[in-house]
Amino acid sequence: MQTLHAAPLLRGTLTDEPTPGLAVLVTGDRVEAVAPLAELTAAYPRVRVRRWAGTLGPALVHDGPLPPAPTPRERVHALFRLGATAVLAAHVTDPELRVAAVRNDVAVLDRVRPPALLVTGRADLAVFADDGTCLATVVAGRLVHRRA
Structure with a gap:
């Protein structure tokens, strides 16, 4: 589409x-x-x-911990409200948070890219x-x- x-x-x-x-x-x-x-x-x-x-x-690429929220899914959606669709791998080390990020197509990067x-x-x-x-x-x- x-x-x-x-x-x-x-x-x-x-x-x-x-x-x-x-x-x-x-x-x-x-x-x-x-x-x-x-x-x-x-x-x-x-x-x-x-x-x-x-x-x-x-x-944007979010360079910091994900915003606080009750669930990993809500933390990922908080990124979207900021205009970010990528995050550094160092900030999604929790397995549940990483799964939520990947499930929602958030790009998990090893380093910041412009x-x-x-x-x-x-x-x-x-x-x-x-x-x-x-x-x-x-x-x-x-x-x-x-x-x-």
Whole structure:
């Protein structure tokens, strides 16, 4: 299934200046294209389009202990509310927490890598409001958090 994610602004990396008019085409769990929204909607007229307020970009890598919560699953979902879809292996050493992370497609990394939207890369996206609040998180192409 293909989904087009569009927002007023898009950044390819966390340090890029936000660019207006771009969108991300996701096929399955991969980024298929990052291009102007008009080009993508013309090329894929039947694609499902998700329009977000805020700035769309790569999801974050969480570099620290997972937020506290009553269960491992809730701790993982707390990451999604922050816009993170990856965590360092050193912070998921508890077997139940690691299982919850893997089950929810959280990338467990040996070291921090700079987040980036890359064509053919894993579709880990986040949308942030001007105040830094995460509005939506997509992990491996799947919408896992949307702020009400």
